[in-house]
Amino acid sequence: MESLTSNLSIQISDRFFVKNPDSSEIGQRIIEWSIILIEEIGFEAFTFKKLAIQIGTTEATIYRYFESKHRLLLYLTCWYWSWMEYRLLFAITNVESAEERLNRSIGLLTEVIEEDSNFSYVNEVKLNNIVIAEASKSYLNKDVDKENKEGAYLNYKKLVQRISEIILEINPNYKYPHMLVSTVIEGAHLQRYFAEHLPGLTDTNSKEDSVAKFFKQMVFKSIE
Amino acid sequence: MESLTSNLSIQISDRFFVKNPDSSEIGQRIIEWSIILIEEIGFEAFTFKKLAIQIGTTEATIYRYFESKHRLLLYLTCWYWSWMEYRLLFAITNVESAEERLNRSIGLLTEVIEEDSNFSYVNEVKLNNIVIAEASKSYLNKDVDKENKEGAYLNYKKLVQRISEIILEINPNYKYPHMLVSTVIEGAHLQRYFAEHLPGLTDTNSKEDSVAKFFKQMVFKSIE
DNA sequence: GCAATAATGATAGTATTACTATTATTATTG
DNA sequence: CAATAATAATAGTAATACTATCATTATTGC
Numbered sequence A, B: 001m002e003s004l005t006s007n008l009s010i011q012i013s014d015r016f017f018v019k020n021p022d023s024s025e026i027g028q029r030i031i032e033w034s035i036i037l038i039e040e041i042g043f044e045a046f047t048f049k050k051l052a053i054q055i056g057t058t059e060a061t062i063y064r065y066f067e068s069k070h071r072l073l074l075y076l077t078c079w080y081w082s083w084m085e086y087r088l089l090f091a092i093t094n095v096e097s098a099e100e101r102l103n104r105s106i107g108l109l110t111e112v113i114e115e116d117s118n119f120s121y122v123n124e125v126k127l128n129n130i131v132i133a134e135a136s137k138s139y140l141n142k143d144v145d146k147e148n149k150e151g152a153y154l155n156y157k158k159l160v161q162r163i164s165e166i167i168l169e170i171n172p173n174y175k176y177p178h179m180l181v182s183t184v185i186e187g188a189h190l191q192r193y194f195a196e197h198l199p200g201l202t203d204t205n206s207k208e209d210s211v212a213k214f215f216k217q218m219v220f221k222s223i224e
Numbered sequence C: 001g002c003a004a005t006a007a008t009g010a011t012a013g014t015a016t017t018a019c020t021a022t023t024a025t026t027a028t029t030g
Numbered sequence D: 001c002a003a004t005a006a007t008a009a010t011a012g013t014a015a016t017a018c019t020a021t022c023a024t025t026a027t028t029g030c
Helices: A025-041 A048-055 A059-063 A069-092 A098-110 A124-139 A144-149 A154-170 A177-197 A210-223 B025-041 B048-055 B059-063 B069-092 B098-110 B124-139 B144-149 B154-170 B177-197 B210-223
Strands: none
Touching (some): A025 A048, A025 A069, A025 A124, A048 A059, A069 A098, A069 A124, A069 A154, A098 A154, A098 A210, A124 A177, A144 B177, A154 A177, A154 A210, A177 B144, A177 B177, A177 B210, A210 B177, A210 B210, B025 B048, B025 B069, B069 B098, B069 B124, B069 B154, B098 B177, B098 B210, B124 B144, B154 B177
């Protein structure tokens, strides 16, 4: 994506942090390096102590920004879905055909992520890898209902809702738009993960990006 | 499913355990109660200590059966996929039409699970809930490549392979059979979880089981 | 029936984790 | 320049995921 002239920043709801990491240099380093570290060693092995050493601060300081590493993960995934929504808006505004809007939306959700230079201290490629491998852990736990009530998954739901509406524009009688969209999002993540680690569960072809093709075909055939 | 006269037992490869839990009463209680406990409190909060207290033994004894709680989870998911394969064979043998075999296979993977009285100390309904909420954690971690080499996911892959072959029987030109099947399996789990905890991501209808209908439609439209 | 062996129980110990708490020091702001 | 806020340094805690040791109890082979 082309770099924009103005400086952009994704605003994240204060439900995820104690002190806004966007408001200080040390906070920005927390975000920048947590993405690098979590992608490298995985969320289980990631600790605030390791992060503190990496950015030359102390555990106590990080705890003043995030009350737990789980909350930090929620912050990062929320950032990711907000970023996705912003990219979605750019991709589909002024496109008249609903089919083309849907085509672009599914593309956005299933194609390989590239870095976006508009957001300086976030590496979107690494963040995408984190979302692929770790985001499901943010809702696959016993706090899911409490956190859902707090609004932890609102951005994700909003994105699903938006694309569901395009589907209903194309076929108002299609009964499962939300199922279809959430299956595509989670499915695309999994297929990328399988391609890397469990190729027997997918159909990879190094020459072409079959993930996006598979899901586009699946969506358009399902709703016709 | 009807109860069979003979006593069945699912044989699990010895790569998952130190001592076969099927070989002793205490081992069987480990399996029985680990399923009950993990379903109730979640895999994160589950510990060998809690399990030991529950079944009136000690941590040390449980460690003599499983080298870690992660290995126990691999054992349980492996059991689940073996059980699924056994049910699949029952459901499709002697069915001539490939379409009908596929229809039954997808049904098996997406419909609500009912208890199977053939396997005394395993509660399949609870185990299904564990697979839905926890199984992805067994491969979404940094040991995935090592464990894959050890054969930890063979049963899962075998099931995907089997159903992929039915798809290719129906349409030999379909390019993504494995992708489609693994998307259905993981997608069905997720949709059941969403229906319970994040209904905004799905399309539930208490009157009918829309999960199975959605995925059947998706599969048959995708491959035609 | 009894010795040999295996399985289990009881108990202790360790490194790490995910925090909380306290106090001193340094930056920032009015 | 005083007041306030942010950060650093350090210590401490309960829980976790194990490992280790040794005594006790079952099981099996002869």
